Amino acid sequence: MNPSSRPCPVCRSQDLTEYREIDGARRLLKCTDCGLVFLDPVPGDLSVFYEGYRREGGKRFLYGAETLVKYFRVRRARMIDRLFGPRRKTDGAVKKNDGNPRVLDIGCGRGLMLAELKSRGFECYGTELPGQTPFRQKTGDAPFTVYEGDLMELDLPGGFFDVVTIWHVLEHVRDPVQTLKEVRRILKPGGLLVISVPNIGSLQAKLFGRRWIHLDLPRHLYHFSPGPLAHALKQSGFAVEGFRHFSAEHGVSGMILSFGALMSGSGPDLFSTLRGEGKRYGAIVSAMAFAPAAFFLSVIEAVLRMGGVITVVAEKPLESGPGPEKK
Ligand SMILES: [Zn+2]
Numbered sequence: 001m002n003p004s005s006r007p008c009p010v011c012r013s014q015d016l017t018e019y020r021e022i023d024g025a026r027r028l029l030k031c032t033d034c035g036l037v038f039l040d041p042v043p044g045d046l047s048v049f050y051e052g053y054r055r056e057g058g059k060r061f062l063y064g065a066e067t068l069v070k071y072f073r074v075r076r077a078r079m080i081d082r083l084f085g086p087r088r089k090t091d092g093a094v095k096k097n098d099g100n101p102r103v104l105d106i107g108c109g110r111g112l113m114l115a116e117l118k119s120r121g122f123e124c125y126g127t128e129l130p131g132q133t134p135f136r137q138k139t140g141d142a143p144f145t146v147y148e149g150d151l152m153e154l155d156l157p158g159g160f161f162d163v164v165t166i167w168h169v170l171e172h173v174r175d176p177v178q179t180l181k182e183v184r185r186i187l188k189p190g191g192l193l194v195i196s197v198p199n200i201g202s203l204q205a206k207l208f209g210r211r212w213i214h215l216d217l218p219r220h221l222y223h224f225s226p227g228p229l230a231h232a233l234k235q236s237g238f239a240v241e242g243f244r245h246f247s248a249e250h251g252v253s254g255m256i257l258s259f260g261a262l263m264s265g266s267g268p269d270l271f272s273t274l275r276g277e278g279k280r281y282g283a284i285v286s287a288m289a290f291a292p293a294a295f296f297l298s299v300i301e302a303v304l305r306m307g308g309v310i311t312v313v314a315e316k317p318l319e320s321g322p323g324p325e326k327k
Contacts, residue, residue, distance in 0.1 A: 009222070010036045010177060010232045020210070022217055036228035037200045039221045042174065049219050070112055072249040076167065077116035083313060084163055084192060099123060101162040104186070106151055107169035114144050125161070127151055151179060156186045166195045168250070171220040180236035187316045193238060196247070196311040198254070201225030203301035204308040208258040214250070214308065226305075229312055238314040245307025246298065254308040255294035256287050 007014050008031035019030035019037050029040045043049070084101060100123040105114055108126025118124045124144035147154050152175075164183050173179045183193060198214030199205065200223035205212045214220070224232075230240050245251075263286055301307050 006040075008034060008036055009038060009175065010034050010228050010235070026218060028217075028223065031228070034228045034231045035201070035225055036231075037223035039218055042221055043218055046174075046219075073112035074116045075249070076113045076165075077120065080113075080117060080163060080165060080194060081120050081122075083194065102160060103163040103165065104156075104161045106164065106166045106183075107172075108146065111144060111146065113165070113167075118144060122163075127154060151182055158185050159188050161187050161191060163192045163194070166193070168196055168198075170195055171197050171216075171222045171224065174221065176222055177232050177235055180232055180238065184237045184316050189316055190318045191316045193233075193314045193316070194311065195229070195233075195314070196250070196309060197224045197229065198250070199225050199245075199307055199310045201227075201306060202308045203297065203304065203306045204251075204255050204258055207297075208262060211258055211261045212254070213257040213261055214254050224310070226310055226312075229310065233312065233314050237316065239317050241313040241315060243305075244311040244313075245305055246302035247307065247309040247311065248298075249309075251298045251302070251308040252291075252294050255297055256291055259290045259294065260287050 008016065011031060011034040013031050013033035015032045016029045017032055019028040021027045022039075026043075027040055028037050030037045080103065100121050102123045102125065103114070103117055104125045104127070105111070106127050108114055108128050111124070111126050114122075114124040114126055125147070126144065127147045127149065129150065130148050147156070151173075164187055166183070170176050170179065187193065198216075198220070202225075205214070215223070226243050230243075233240050298308065
């Protein structure tokens with residue numbers, strides 16, 4: 001019997017098993033063909049789960065943790081600059097751009113990464129859901145263009161961007177394959193796509209089980225691992241260049257925050273303390289004590305190709321036609 005009301009959203013297989021029960025109303029299903037884990041059923045109104053998701057000015061954490069967030073956004077920008085670098089110099093379609101390379105960050109938040117990319121010569125664009133960014137498109141107070149809304153409804157110009165980045169967003173969208181097809185449409189041939197998502201096949205997901213911080217239910221509708229993510233990319237017309245399994249940002253913090261959740265039982269944990277929602281300063285002390293072990297475990301899981309967070313680099317092939325499916 002098919003336990004779901006729908007097939008696997010990535011490979012369309014009907015062969016699904018229950019991965020984990022969440023509560024009486026929802027569960028996680030796993031596709032036995034491609035390995036995708038997904039929430040079933042998806043809540044009708046998702047906006048309720050994002051109330052209070054960001055603090056004033058688009059921030060998510062208290063001061064000290066925000067400093068780390070800024071540092072890691074600059075690192076993301078450096079990575080994009082480095083990945084795009086070789087593409088500036090060859091004769092592919094991307095380099096025929098007569099202006100600065102155009103980058104679109106889907107789910108750009110406060111645009112910290114975009115601000116850094118702008119200083120590196122990129123022409124910057126971002127999308128963000130209404131209420132999740134301090135910028136307003138119409139007032140022009142952003143140092144770059146911010147489109148407010150869901151990518152699927154924005155109708156951005158086709159073949160326009162040199163680079164699209166999706167950091168910790170694909171697991172939140174209602175239809176990841178349609179989202180990737182839309183990204184393919186708006187990228188130039190030869191354009192670069194960088195996606196980072198939590199890895200349900202990681203060592204930390206197995207170690208912490210229900211307490212794994214990157215499960216983030218019910219906001220994370222899809223739980224990828226390299227297999228289903230590569231499958232979704234190929235199905236959307238991308239060529240996968242490779243996966244990275246080490247993330248000093250979300251991989252190590254995933255270990256530390258999951259450990260904090262495990263230690264705190266049902267009380268406020270490290271994550272809520274950092275967000276200023278609960279006070280459990282003991283959690284900060286125990287997390288600092290665990291940090292060296294967390295770093296070591298993150299290196300181990302990366303070596304095992306079981307990183308807590310995976311980052312995939314893909315390309316829209318140069319010989320691309322209009323795409324596997326027109327919008
Ligand atoms: Zn599947």
